[in-house]
Amino acid sequence: MRAAGIGGPGPAQPAAASGGFVEKLGEALEQVNSAQQQADQAVQDLASGKVEDVHDVMLAMTEADLSFRLMLEVRNKLVEAYQEVSRMQV
Template structure:
């Protein structure tokens, strides 16, 4: 199962890099710059909560776009052909499944931490 998740995540990253999306351009960690007084300042990288929120918003946007394209196809819009609708629906399905898998992993990690002996 771990191999399947890793495979899906690598496919998502490859797709984002091909599309030139925000995830391909975002740094992997939080960069901290230290000024002359030794104080650390955050440099442009969002925190975990912001990154998670952005990812969920992106999934929601993908689902909304797929729904709009599906509705346009059903109404007979000539620009919405069946192939585009099916690809958009599959993209939204993969994005949703990946989001659910990340949620499951976070819940499992939380439960593991809570069950650790002190």
């Protein structure tokens, strides 16, 4: 019987870790894009008279706006982190 956690960490897999981050970032961007497209479609449907509920259109627009702002903040943090790492002396 072997105790859990004994034996040290397993082999490092940086490609899998970075691939997971890139995949998650890509999924998040797709979700933001989808929210933007849904909001655009809702506005077009309201303008053409297909939809009369302004409340749903405003909710879609607000959701798209918030998701876009969050994406911008994540981008800003990534840029700041990159700049800080690039300023480090080796």
